[in-house]
Amino acid sequence: MSRTTTMTVRLSGTLSDFVATNVGENGAYENISEYVRDLIRRDKQRAEKEAFEQLKAELQHAFQAPESSYRELTAADVIKRNRT
Known part of the structure; x- marks a missing residue:
């Protein structure tokens, strides 16, 4: 299910001007x-x-x-390792 959130953002100065140039008829x-x-x-x-x-x-x-750095583990070994 989609959720909608309403937000209020205040911009002033150059940020506001920049947004204004990207929105509207010419944006x-x-x-x-x-x-x-x-x-x-x-x-x-x-x-x-x-x-x-x-x-x-x-x-x-x-x-x-290197392959020599690998070691064989069972699923139980991995589960035990991840629980600690």
Whole structure:
């Protein structure tokens, strides 16, 4: 189920002017809400990409380790290790 949140944001000076140039007849967005939603979506995508890149780097590091550094574990070993 989708949830809607109403927010109030106060902008002044150059931030307000910048938003005004991006909204309306000459801007890329019809209204401020559309602009803010797009900014949040982009920030969410950026955060997800950063998390993916971090995971990718960790996996690449793990796969570069010599095979002799690996040890066989059972599911029970992993569960026990994760509980501590």
